[in-house]
Amino acid sequence: MPGWTRRPVTQTGSGVGPDDPGGALGLEASDLAWGPPGRPHLISGVSFSLAPGERLAIVGPNGAGKSTLLRCLYRLHRPVAGVVRVDGADVWSLSPRLAARRVAAVLQEAPGDFAFTVQEMVDAGRTPHAAGFSGRAASARAVEAAMRRMEVSHLAGRAFATLSGGEKQRVLIARALAQQPGVLVLDEPTNHLDIRHRLEAVELLRGLRMTIVTTLHDLDMAADVAGKVLVLRAGRQMAFGPVSETLRPALIRSSFDVEAEIAPRGLSLRFDYRLPERRADGKMESGE
Numbered sequence: 001m002p003g004w005t006r007r008p009v010t011q012t013g014s015g016v017g018p019d020d021p022g023g024a025l026g027l028e029a030s031d032l033a034w035g036p037p038g039r040p041h042l043i044s045g046v047s048f049s050l051a052p053g054e055r056l057a058i059v060g061p062n063g064a065g066k067s068t069l070l071r072c073l074y075r076l077h078r079p080v081a082g083v084v085r086v087d088g089a090d091v092w093s094l095s096p097r098l099a100a101r102r103v104a105a106v107l108q109e110a111p112g113d114f115a116f117t118v119q120e121m122v123d124a125g126r127t128p129h130a131a132g133f134s135g136r137a138a139s140a141r142a143v144e145a146a147m148r149r150m151e152v153s154h155l156a157g158r159a160f161a162t163l164s165g166g167e168k169q170r171v172l173i174a175r176a177l178a179q180q181p182g183v184l185v186l187d188e189p190t191n192h193l194d195i196r197h198r199l200e201a202v203e204l205l206r207g208l209r210m211t212i213v214t215t216l217h218d219l220d221m222a223a224d225v226a227g228k229v230l231v232l233r234a235g236r237q238m239a240f241g242p243v244s245e246t247l248r249p250a251l252i253r254s255s256f257d258v259e260a261e262i263a264p265r266g267l268s269l270r271f272d273y274r275l276p277e278r279r280a281d282g283k284m285e286s287g288e
């Protein structure tokens with residue numbers, strides 16, 4: 001494993017600067033709301049706090065607002081209420097460049113990505129960092145380590161557009177790792193990954209010395225990856241807290257409209273689901 005993944009976790013406000021990569025940063029959202037101009041809020045009342053190095057899974061049914069919340073965290077959507085703080089600073093008080101040194105995002109691929117080679121894609125992760133001779137050497141090392149870590153070095157000269165879904169996903173994660181942020185935000189990072197790469201992604205996320213926020217549909221994976229979970233439904237925060245205390249059958253029923261049985265599996269949890277019984281009137285037993 002490359003050395004940079006083993007840098008020590010540092011504390012919020014410890015003075016870790018933007019050019020001192022590898023220090024995990026605290027992340028906080030306070031009474032956050034966002035919606036398109038003139039339209040109802042798509043998310044509201046979202047509050048959570050993560051210490052440096054904590055990992056958060058955002059879960060919820062389709063359309064709950066998970067990606068919308070992520071967009072607020074990586075400074076794409078400016079909140080209409082509330083605030084997002086990284087290392088104690090409102091992300092909108094930072095320049096885009098400084099914000100990008102603190103928070104990196106792994107999203108589903110964007111149309112603009114297709115014009116580049118894999119090497120160019122991962123190099124782009126260094127854009128927010130300082131240039132200069134020593135900066136260039138550090139950048140080259142960070143890019144090489146990220147590509148090696150995600151097993152995409154052999155694809156360096158390939159056009160991104162020609163890769164498989166799983167290869168693209170690994171390149172996008174490599175680009176974010178090359179950025180060496182204090183907070184890493186990911187949108188369904190295991191989409192497209194085969195079984196082995198899915199397990200490796202879990203191991204990777206658990207091993208990174210960064211604060212991590214990831215959306216996930218799979219609660220088993222959420223329990224494997226994250227210490228904390230935030231449950232959204234229809235833009236509302238249903239719960240936030242430690243995974244094992246929060247993902248209880250009653251909450252899963254009210255959030256996802258399924259019955260769940262939860263069993264311990266090693267240090268993690270295993271979830272089994274079934275649809276609620278239908279009553280004679282066709283409604284679900286859960287009353288929804």
Ligand SMILES: Nc1ncnc2c1ncn2[C@@H]1O[C@H](COP(=O)(O)OP(=O)(O)OP(=O)(O)O)[C@@H](O)[C@H]1O
Pocket residue numbers: 036042060061062063064065066067068069
């Ligand atoms: N810019 C926007 N303008 C209008 N509606 C939007 C906008 N962005 C998202 N939405 C709507 O807001 C809701 C939440 O979308 P979002 O993508 O955040 O949900 P999600 O929880 O990530 O869903 P999924 O699990 O299906 O990926 C959806 O109904 C979506 O259509």
